[in-house]
Structure formats: C-alpha cells, structure tokens
Amino acid sequence: SNSGKKEAAESTSASTEESTKAGADKEGDKKIVLGMTLYSLKNEFTVRLANAATAKAEELGVELKIYDGNYDPSTQISQIETMISDGVDGIILNPQDAEALSVGVDKAVAAGIPVVGVNTRVQSDKLTSYVGSQDVYAGELETQFMVDLVGSKFNTVIIEGPLGQSAQIERRQGIQNVIDKNPEIKVLAEKTANWSRSEAMTIMENWLNAFDDIDAVIAENDEMALGAREAIKAKGLDIPVIGVDGITDALNAVESGEMVASIFQDGAGQGSKAVEVLVNAVNGQAVDKEYWIDFEPVTKDNVAEFKLRAQ
C-alpha cells in the first residue's frame, strides 16, 4: 500500500543504530531531508522505485519527500524549485525529459544542493551521481532477443511509449540499432500506446486485422506488451511479444509462456541505491559518478529469480 510514502514523509522513528549514525548531521542532531521527484507515480514501475527509496530512507533515518511529476517536465522543474525553497539537503531526480530537467539540476546545484539522477538520464554534467540504466540498451536487448528467437528476417510491429518522452526516444533508438544491423527485419507498423495496456490492446487488434504476417511484437514497456498479448490471445494466434520493465504481470506472463521475455529493470535496486548514494554525498563522503544497475533479460528459465527480486 501507499502508506509507506506517507510514513516516510512524517517519519520520526530512528530505528537502528546505523541509521542514527548516517542520518545525523555533523553539527547537530538535525535530520537530513531529501526530496525526490519522479516523472510519475501513476505506474507500477515508478511506484516500486519510490517505495524502495522510501524504505531505504527509513532504514537510514533520513526524511524523504516524494513528488509526482505527472509526466510534465515543467512540473518537475517547479518541484525542484519548491524543494530548493523548502531547503532540502539533497535531491533525487527521475526526469521525464533528459534535456528539460538539466535546468533543474543547474538550479539545485547553484543552491548548493547535490542531485542524484536515477533510472532515466538527464543531460547534465553537474549531477553528483547517476544510478540507473540506459534505455537504449533496453531497446537493443529486447530486439536482439527477438532476433535470437525468430531469426534475423521477420516482420514486426512496434508499440511505442508517449512520443517525445526520453524513455520512448531512447528505447526506440535501441530497437532501431538492432534493426539497422539486421536489414531483413521489416517494421509493418508502429504507433504510440502511451504506456497503456488498453490502448495497446486496441491497436494490436487493428493490426491483426490489417496484417496476416506479423511475426513479432516489440513493445517499449510491459504494460503495452501485455495489452498486445491479450489481443493476440483473443484472436487465437500465437505471436511472440516482448516488453521492458519486468512488472509483476509481465513476470507472470513470462512464467506461463504468454510473453517470450521481458527486460527487467531493477527499479527497487535503483531507488534504494540512489538514496544511499545521496545520503553519502550529503554527509560529505566520496561517491562515484555512475552506478549501473542495468537491464537484464528475463526468460522462462530465470524468471523465478526475478520474481523474488521484484518483491
């Protein structure tokens, strides 16, 4: 449930010895306050990331305020401004857009607040650190997986994320990288389903009626892959579908063979690592520029392991 976040916001309990150590400021007993803005809190993946961050913050005895960017970069900039005037000690940024949020980083850094990027890239060299993955790699992984599965010559349809969002652009880029290497892959159609399962289902139904020769479906996230899978199942067909993120439903679908694979993104790992890195940075410890917690393919063979990690 979401009570985790609330508790974190009001968290007063300093539980373990370690946390008191880490959470206490050098000069006094003032508690470290961190802010985190996510591009959205309305999908399972970011919620998982946020919850892991909250849990970690609790463990370290720091306060973490979470902001929902509502898929709007300027809202996220506003939230960074709000955090600055609120006087947070550090900011975790999960940007909607890589270019737009660089100005947010500039502002925070100018106010002397360290910023740690998480999960999606931001175009800035002022980040204290970046914890996450590269979406281009996810696109490459899933397309390569299809090539390995059905051969280098096939007809595919691509279901895209919201046009212009960094994750969409980069994952699409990754998909294209593999297609360029395998010129016999033919893209029959591509369209955005805005990360939505029901939109993807409708689009897939329409494509199934329009084309007889779809060999593979590449979706830029799991929600849309699952929607496409529903449409294919309803038509009594069996076309391999792949997505990205490794959300619970997708892991189950991989397990039951409904999806050929998903590309797992360790949101929980990224969330907690980001908090850890930022707390260290606030406390003046040295941190690396980048921590890679990258995408990993999930197949029927290794799905059990990921189901455990996704808890």
Add this chain to the structure above:
Amino acid sequence: MDTIRNVQKKINPKQMLSQYGTLFGLVAIVIIISIMKPRFLAIDNILNLLRQTSINGLLAIGMTYVVLTGGIDLSVGSIVGASGMFAALVAKSDYNLPWYVAVLVGFSVGLLLGTLNGVIVSYLKVPAFIATLGMLSIARGVTYMASDARPVPGLSEGFLKIGGGSIGAIPIPVVLLTIVLVICYISLYKHRYGRYVFATGGNAMAARVSGIKVKKIVCSVYMISGLLAGLAGVILTSRVTSGLAQSGQNYETDAIAAAVIGGNSLAGGRGRLWGTIVGFLIIGVMNNGLDMMAVSSYWQLVIKGSIIIIAVMLDSLNEAKS
C-alpha cells in the same frame, strides 16, 4: 382555415444534407477507408471495431443525457477507472465470487460517483464543469489509493467473459451496448422522462413552471452517466483482464466529442441519440481505419483532428442558417 400547411414534409435534398450531414460524413469515411484498405470491411474487423467502440459508445450515450440538460461530465474517464478497479478487486479469482458480484460492485461505484456529481450540480449548484472536473480528480485519486497504482490481475473466468466473450459471433460488449441503446432510445423518445430531459436543457425555468422537477432531472442524468461509465469500466477491466489504475484516462474527451459530433448542443436542449451513435462510430472508424492503414502516429493526429472538424462543418453550416 388552413392551419397546418404542408403537413407532410417533402423530401428535399438540401434539407437531408443538413439533417444528416454527419451521417453522410461517416459513410464517406467508411467508403474511403474501404477503398484504401478493403479488409476494413471484413466481418471480423467490423465486429472488432464495434467491440472497441462499445466503451466510448456507452460513455457517449451517458454524456448525451448530460449534454441535453446543458451540462457536461468530465469525470466519466475517472469513473471508468474507479469502477473497473473496484470490480477487479472483487473479481479476483481467489475469492471465488460469482461474476455478477463484481459487476454489481462496478455498477454501484459508477452510480455512487454519478450521484455525487448529480447532487453537487443540481442541489449544491456548482457548475457542471467544475463539479465533474473535481470528481475527475477525486475518483482517480481514490482509484490509485485502492490499488497503489499496481495492476490487479488474476480475475475470475466468469468476469473475463464480459469483455472478451461473445454470444454467437457478436462480442458481449456489443450486445450490451445494443441493449443500452434500446433502453436509452425508449427512455428518451418513448417515455416522458426524455421530454423532461430535453425541456430542462431547453429552458429550465419554463420546465419548472410546467411542473417538471428540474433538479431531480438534472441529478438523474449524472446518475445515468455514472452508471454507464460503471458498466464501461467493468467491460474495460474484463477486456484487459486486470484492474488498471490509470484506465479510462482522458476517455471523457472522446465521449464528449462523440456527443457533440452527433449534433448535441453543449448549450442543452437540442440533440439526438442517433447523432451520438454516428458520433462514436466516426471516432471508432477513424481509430480503427487509420491503424489498419498503418498511418504514422503524427499523421493520425492531424487527420483525426481534421476529420472531426469537417464532419461537423457540413452539419453546422446548414444548421446555422435557420
């Protein structure tokens, strides 16, 4: 004295065009798409199209009632989300409840939220735009809370039939839509309730003087809209086989568009149910047809926007003359 002149209207091509402008628009779109993509007309695609359209269809019908009274219901998308989610929470196959329990839960949530809208608009006199915009936000918030933005999968077999099953060749959502249409047709044109709805939208004061309980009528249309959104939510959830917190987002736009394309004036009092049907079919055909032709996402936006405007233009140009 000749009181009634020309009792029977003569059929006159210009008047036909003005009366049925959007219908001709729909036919034209269908013809163009069929020529460019003959498979568009295949039976299974038509059924597919109808199944896809049924959700917007239900919302547009509910919206028609609201719009006829001069109101607007921006909350239908969120009600779809909320009712679908609560239905899903009950329909989980672990609970082993019969399918209709979940359906009833979905209906109740829709009706409850619709009633809230109705009370706020009619009795608390908040403009419909604001009341339902507030509800849009509130209902979505509640849906997220109920699910923590996580999908609720694993729904019972019986429940999944509603969105995915068929009776004969006809998908169940299409059957449901047809039943709803018949009931609504009767309520609007064969029962005095419909008169009262039209009268309320046309001139609330005159309706009141004529003994119509205007507030009750206004309240009731939001209840109908909510109930139909509840049904749509149940169908959608069943169709995507899991409760999704963000489902139904922005559905209000298509529903209102369908009603307005169909010739229902947002000022109230003027409209027609068959117009709404034409309206949601135009939207459905466009979405399906453009996908069938694999038109790029960018062009789809431009083409859809233009078609909507052009479809209505014919209608409006003629109407405005009178």
Add this chain to the structure above:
Amino acid sequence: MDTIRNVQKKINPKQMLSQYGTLFGLVAIVIIISIMKPRFLAIDNILNLLRQTSINGLLAIGMTYVVLTGGIDLSVGSIVGASGMFAALVAKSDYNLPWYVAVLVGFSVGLLLGTLNGVIVSYLKVPAFIATLGMLSIARGVTYMASDARPVPGLSEGFLKIGGGSIGAIPIPVVLLTIVLVICYISLYKHRYGRYVFATGGNAMAARVSGIKVKKIVCSVYMISGLLAGLAGVILTSRVTSGLAQSGQNYETDAIAAAVIGGNSLAGGRGRLWGTIVGFLIIGVMNNGLDMMAVSSYWQLVIKGSIIIIAVMLDSLNEAKS
C-alpha cells in the same frame, strides 16, 4: 412617482460573500497552508509560485475572453507545444539569431493557430468544442512532425532569459504576466472591445442588432487566446531550456478550470478578469502548497478536486439565488 428604483446597492456582508466567494476561498487556502507550512510565505517561494503559475495564468486570461463569448478553447495546450517547438527550432544557438526572432516565430504560430480556430468557429460555424478539439489534435501532430518527437536543446542565451531570467527580484514570466493583465484589463473594461465581447456572449442576436460585428468579435477572442498561448509556449520552452514536442499537454484543463473557478460562466456573457486571477492563483497555490507539504500524490488528487468544488460552491450557492 417613485423615482429611481434600485438606486445604489448597499454593501452587505452576505452579498460580499457571494461576490467574492472564491476570493475568500483563496485567502482561506493560503492561511491554512501558511499555518501548516510557514515557509510557504517566504518571498522566494511566493516568487517561485508566481513564476510557476504564469503559464497557466496566460492561458487562463486568453480563455477568459473565449469563455466570455460562450466559447471554449481546448487547443491552448497544443498551441503551447507548437509555438514553443517552432520558437525552439529558430532559437538554436547555432543560428545566432537574436532572441526576439524566435519569440516572434512563437507568437506567429500561436496567432496563426488561434486565427484558424477563430475562423472555423465564427465563419464556418463549427461548435467551439469541436473546432478546438480538432485543433488540439492537429497542432500536436504538426509539432511532432516538426521535431520528429525529439527534444530540441541548445537554445541561445538570450532566449533562455525569458523563462529563467529576472528583472530585479521579479522573474521575467511574472513581469510578462503582469503586463498582459494590464493590457487585458484595459481592453475588457476601458475599451469598447470589451463591451462587445460581453455583449456577444450575453446575447449574440442582440449584439448583432446593435451593429456589432459579432463574427469578428468571436474570431478575435480565439486569436487572443492563441497569441497568449504562443507567449506561454515561448516562456515554457525557455524555462525547460529545450523545445519538447509533448509540452503543454492537458494544459487546457487548468486554464478552463481557472476561468470557471473565477466565476466566468461557460454559457458566456458573465465573468470578470479578477475572477480568473483568483482562479489561477487558487490552482497555483494548491499545486505549490500541497507539494510543499509533501502530500502524497494520490491524496493531492483528492484534495485538489475537493478544493475546486468547495471554492466554487460558496460562489454558486449564492449566485443561484438571484
């Protein structure tokens, strides 16, 4: 005979409440937030809040004109996107063009799209809802095409000042908003034009009979709305330091909400500019305040929805009595 009836209205607390209901609502919200989070009132947060609000403010002002004539402009969000994108394409620092060229491009795109809206609504007689809904879709499609849905970064220094810079302590967007407000105040209340806008919305037939060129007035309000959306697009692009194809999405909702919260009737003819100011401030204060208090995003939805309804309720309950 009794000479002049209803001479001067006496100031009466109940009437005050009804006239300034939402204003009291705003003050109440500010007080509550300040108590719970004293930092809310810090100068830098206030400036911050105003800067954030300025974009919605500009759109809401444009929307006020449209709404006063009984119309609606759903396309402002897409116009923000389009004008911002085209401005960005010109403002790239490689081109070495002065900042105002890009600004002019942004303005022109806004004005052009607004004019299209206006012509479609007033001369082609397409209902405003449909015309601007179509434009919402078309303008977004064009924006995607122009940029291939990719961000356009690397804008010139001068251009970036518009959204990010300050004059003294006052952020430039706030300065611009203030200037626009003054001009609009004059045009609505000190110049004939405003009378014609009100008259057109109040009773278009009567306005026409009085010799007012109703179509021109209707067309002009969409041009104003488009132009202000163009300005908002420029500011937004400058603020996020790059042209983003999806920017401005759904901004129309907040803009319409601000106008309606402010007491502008969607039926036209009745409204007030200061009401719109109160409207967009309520929305801005809510967004900023709830974030300051770090309220969870699900609760934010519920609270925002409720506040909007309650803020308007007071106003409406009283107004409806007259």
Add this chain to the structure above:
Amino acid sequence: MKHIEKSFHSVKVLNDIQFSLKAGTVHALMGENGAGKSTMMKILAGVYKSDGGEIYIDGKKVSIDSPKDSQELGIAMIHQELSSIPQMTVAENIYLGREPGSKLFMSYTEMYKQTAQLLESLHVHINPKVKIGTLKVADQQLIEIAKAISFNANIIIMDEPTSAITDKEVENLFHIIRALKEQGKGIIYISHKMDEIFQIADEITVLRDGAYINSWQAKDIDNSILIKNMVGRELNEVYPKIKVPIGETLLEVKDFSLKNKFENISFDVKKGEILGFAGLVGAGRTEIMNSLFGLTPPDTGEIRMDGKAITIKKPQDAIGYGIAYVTEDRKNEGLILQMGVGQNITLASMKELQKLLIKAKEERKVILEQIKTLRVKVNHPKQLASSLSGGNQQKVVLAKWMMKNPRLLILDEPTRGIDVGAKAEIYKLMCEYVDKGNSIIMISSEMPEVMGMSDRIIVLSNGQFGGELCREEFKQEKIMSCAVSKI
C-alpha cells in the same frame, strides 16, 4: 419598399410586399400574428436579407446588408422580442456599439451622463447603472424604446412597443412619438391594440399571410373594416363575455406576504368567475401569482381550496390541485424554444399521455386538436417554437395549459402580442372554459380587456391591496385611482 420577398426554409412568408413611409407621419403596420410584419421590418433593419425587392430612402435605392448599414441610413428599430444583454447595465445596453468616448478609451462617465439625460427627457425613471436582467419586462421595454430614440434616427420602427407596459407609459410614449413626428421623423408602428392605432396612426397598411392587402389614411377607415381586412372575415364582437352563473368559492388566498414584493393580500375566486387583476407596472401582481403557483412560496399566508387548507410549495403541488399558470414572460418561462410546437403543448400533460410508454397516436391527435382550436399558425407540429411569430407562441403556451383542463387557470397578460382575431378567440375560450364551472384569474394591463372580461377586478397598488370592484363599478378612472392609492 417594393416587391419584397422572403422565405424561410422554402416557406414563403413575404410575397411581393410594398410599403411607403412619409416623413413626419406615423404609419401603422397591421396584420394577424404571423402575417410577416416583424419579418418585413427586420429586413429594413438589416437583420434579415430579403430574397427579392428594392428599398428606397429619400428616393435613392439602398442596399441593407447588416444592422450597421441600416443604422447608418438613419433607421432604428425597437424589436418585438426584447433584445437586451441581461448582464449589462442600462447605459451599456443603450450605447452598445456606439459607446461615447475617445477612439482608444470609452468614457463611462459620459455614457452614464448621457443615459441619465436621455431617460430624464423621456420621463423614464430607471437607474442607468442597473443591470438590465434585474429589471422587469416592462422596464426593459422602456429601455428599448429609449435606445431606439437615442439614435436620433429619421426612421424609427416600433414593433409592438407597448406589449409590456401600462396605459400610463403608453401615454408617455405617444407624447414622445408626437414630438418625433413634429421633428419630421417617420415612424412605423406595429401593434395589436386597436385603440392605440387610431390614436396615433396617420396611415395604415395591412398584411395578411405574407401578402400586401391595402393601405389607407387612418381617418378614412374604421375599426371593423380594418379588422375585416386583417382577419379576412367579419368579427362581430371582441369581448364575447357571456353570463355564467357564479358558484361557490373555489380558492381562497389569505394574508399573503412576501418581503419587498407584496403585503397582506387576500382574495378569493369563485367557480365560474373570471377575476381580473389590475394595477400599474410593478404593482406585484405577477409576484403574487408566482407565489400562489409555488414558484416563490410566500413568507406568510394560507391558501384554501374548496374550503380546505392546502400547501403549495412547488409548481407540481399547484398543478396537482388543478391550477395552471400562463406566465407573462413566454420566452423565458413559457416555452421551450428549441422544442417542437407539439411537444411544447403536451409538456405539462405527459403523465396523462403515457401508460407504459408515450401514447404517440393519442399525443399527435391532441396536439392537432389544440392547434386547431387555438388556430396556431404552424407548418407542422414539429416546427420549432422559436420560429413562430410572437402571437402564435402565446397560443402554444395557452394550449399547453388548456389541455390539462385545470380548475383554476391563471393568465398573466394572456393576450400580450396577440392579434384581434386570436384575441377574440381566446376570450371565447375563456368564456367557454368558465362556463364549465372552472375559474380564471386574469392579470392584464390592458384596461379594455380587464374591464371587458372580468366579473370582478382586484386592483393592486405598490404591493398592497388597492381596491376591489364588481362589474357594475368598472370604470377606467376608478381603477386608476385605486392603482395609485398606496403610492
């Protein structure tokens, strides 16, 4: 104007009409409801474009494409349907489209000053800063008159300017018209009040069914010939009052008060009786009926029907007790304009016309019956109420209530804007109606009408009881003196 033609939706409403107006005269345009008077004048005012024909002013052929053109040619018009912007003030309405002030800024001070002067000169006592929407219909009409005069136009068209005002204001208006005449202006005057026509008109033109019938000098023609030309047949008696035996008391109203509207009003109405209500504009007659009908329940007071106390809190209650109410403002309170005529007629009777579903055949039958009895001039029962001429709209409202066969029918200005022929028919219907043992309360500002039709008249003055007269005592002066007694 020569050979003017106009059609709406291929129905011809003006066919080869001619009309000429001399400077310094008042020319009355007469005809039944729907004859095409307003349509023709709207063509002159630039609201409609004619399909054919020519217009000459001072011998020069002109073309009028918009209201602005018409204004520039020195034409001003008082429209039959009130055409003010309710949310704007009196002054803003009067000067709409030609606000005083410099090019850049208009001047409110100037506007209010000019308005005050204008209203003063016309002896209209209304605050220029008040919103028009809050004024009563009568005051709104006075403003429209003032507005038309303020144009200082050479041709002033007055389309039923007196439909909502009382004798006192009418007299004032005639004063103004005579002054305008002396200044050499031409005035086109449309009215259904025959007595007015002979008081003020120099020439008279009659239209019937969209066709030109004839023109006369007013002194060459009398009432009965005029009426015969208008309705196309003889009309013997305008007020066909028949003696109906007065029965027991049907309804009793006691001590009705509503703050700022009326005080301590008591009256009763008996079976078979037509009870008239007279008074000056704003005397509170309408407000009392609104309260009686449950639209604005009174602060205090009781109602008895058949001797039993009843409570009426909303219109449905009143309708349930067999009370029907034809309101004075037919556009805002009477009709659903964008509904068909037929559906408007049956709107209040749907319960009776429905079993499980609406009995469509029966509904159609009663609609046709009502249209026939009241001689509503429509092309088709589905024709929109908005496209009817003013008089026919009024008949539709009457039909709506008549078909409910109420025991008590309240009529507020029932013949406003109705032509003589139709008036006579409505009076006849009223008589037949009370003959069946029902009762009528009729509010009217037309003296001849109240006196001609009522069995008893109650006069209100400034929200208070001003006097009660029985038929034998009816006299215009007496009513007037009661009407001003509480001012």
